[in-house]
Amino acid sequence: MDSKKLFEESNRYLMNTYSRYPLALRKGRGIRVWSSDGKEYLDFVGGVAVNILGHCHPKVVVALQKQAQRLIHVSNYFHIEPQIKLAKLLVEHSFADRVFFCNSGAEAIEAAIKLTRKFAKEKMNPARFEILTALNSFHGRTLAAVTATAQEKFHKGFEPLVPGFRYVPFNDIDALKGAVTRETCAVLLEPIQGEGGVNIPDENYLKAVRELCNENNLLLILDEVQTGMGRTGKLFAYEHYGITPDIMTVAKGLGGGVPIGAMLATERVSESFQPGNHASTFGGNPLVCAAGVATLDTILEDGFLLDHCNRMSSYFIERLEHLHAAFPNLIQEVRGKGLLIGMELTGEGGPVVTACLEKGMLINCTAVNVLRFLPPLTVQQKDIDKLIEVLNRIFMKV
Numbered sequence: 153m154d155s156k157k158l159f160e161e162s163n164r165y166l167m168n169t170y171s172r173y174p175l176a177l178r179k180g181r182g183i184r185v186w187s188s189d190g191k192e193y194l195d196f197v198g199g200v201a202v203n204i205l206g207h208c209h210p211k212v213v214v215a216l217q218k219q220a221q222r223l224i225h226v227s228n229y230f231h232i233e234p235q236i237k238l239a240k241l242l243v244e245h246s247f248a249d250r251v252f253f254c255n256s257g258a259e260a261i262e263a264a265i266k267l268t269r270k271f272a273k274e275k276m277n278p279a280r281f282e283i284l285t286a287l288n289s290f291h292g293r294t295l296a297a298v299t300a301t302a303q304e305k306f307h308k309g310f311e312p313l314v315p316g317f318r319y320v321p322f323n324d325i326d327a328l329k330g331a332v333t334r335e336t337c338a339v340l341l342e343p344i345q346g347e348g349g350v351n352i353p354d355e356n357y358l359k360a361v362r363e364l365c366n367e368n369n370l371l372l373i374l375d376e377v378q379t380g381m382g383r384t385g386k387l388f389a390y391e392h393y394g395i396t397p398d399i400m401t402v403a404k405g406l407g408g409g410v411p412i413g414a415m416l417a418t419e420r421v422s423e424s425f426q427p428g429n430h431a432s433t434f435g436g437n438p439l440v441c442a443a444g445v446a447t448l449d450t451i452l453e454d455g456f457l458l459d460h461c462n463r464m465s466s467y468f469i470e471r472l473e474h475l476h477a478a479f480p481n482l483i484q485e486v487r488g489k490g491l492l493i494g495m496e497l498t499g500e501g502g503p504v505v506t507a508c509l510e511k512g513m514l515i516n517c518t519a520v521n522v523l524r525f526l527p528p529l530t531v532q533q534k535d536i537d538k539l540i541e542v543l544n545r546i547f548m549k550v
């Protein structure tokens with residue numbers, strides 16, 4: 153189908169929930185993607201942090217092919233081998249003792265909220281149900297997840313929201329302390345805010361949050377949907393901060409491109425979920441879990457990929473800092489951890505994204521003026537060089 157017809161039918165048949173670029177992608181390999189009319193792009197959006205190993209990584213493709221021939225789906229009434237394998241891998245490489253599988257980030261957040269409420273009712277006090285979350289956070293679009301998301305623009309039109317959430321400024325331990333009441337049972341945070349503009353907390357913030365939670369007998373829930381699976385240079389971002397949460401959500405990178413989410417927790421907290429309490433028809437099905445095992449195995453192999461991610465991160469940030477120095481009037485700040493990198497502009501980022509697209513570079517802008525780069529962990533120096541060259545040319549013309 154030619155592109156014009158594709159866009160027409162897209163606008164005709166799909167609900168109008170996304171504003172899309174006039175571009176349809178039909179093939180990908182590594183960091184490269186090709187449009188329906190054959191043009192090549194470097195993809196620094198990576199399916200918004202999903203394609204952690206790049207597009208169509210051979211190990212993920214083979215795992216999917218093999219599993220698709222063997223068994224695609226069975227119900228959670230039965231034991232599922234790839235699901236058990238993936239859970240074991242996640243437990244062996246994290247703080248957690250148990251895993252619940254679902255299909256997306258928002259669903260993982262829903263599971264975390266439900267587990268928290270049940271735990272609080274049973275082990276704390278039935279009056280404690282309030283969860284504190286951070287301003288500018290993002291936790292997904294289902295009704296509870298969007299309520300947890302402390303950004304008005306996502307709430308508008310969908311009230312009444314779910315009761316039991318209150319918001320505090322991110323990276324402000326005193327504000328958090330002041331907000332804890334007798335009803336509070338948990339704190340839910342992204343270790344680094346992704347959609348909110350790549351906001352990295354002070355070195356000691358999460359440690360102070362952990363201590364506050366311990367002192368007040370609150371659960372700490374970390375949303376690692378975007379930061380997990382090696383994105384920040386460690387398998388999970390909490391590892392940077394010398395703490396562990398009680399509950400963690402992951403999704404995006406977990407399946408190397410297939411829809412899968414997971415909620416992980418300690419044994420103590422997991423005990424509150426018993427048969428019948430929570431479920432998902434598709435959650436943890438054989439096909440997606442086979443992809444998850446292949447993805448996690450590849451990330452963990454000799455730590456090679458995480459080392460590479462950290463080297464590319466330093467290089468990328470250094471190159472962006474050069475741009476910052478060259479265009480101090482256009483660029484406000486460069487910040488990032490691993491390959492979750494933001495460049496805050498002094499003006500809106502939208503036109504830069506469009507200009508990049510015209511020059512064969514896919515990038516993203518979040519929080520209005522923050523260019524966000526989420527390349528696969530396999531990104532190479534020469535890919536980064538090409539992007540920097542394009543950005544340089546764009547900024548020269550402004």
Ligand SMILES: *Cc1c(COP(=O)(O)O)cnc(C)c1O
Pocket residue numbers: 255256257258259261290291292293342346347375376377378379403404
């Ligand atoms: C993307 C994201 C979500 C929502 O994930 P979906 O799969 O879109 O439901 C939740 N939390 C964080 C931190 C995210 O980045």
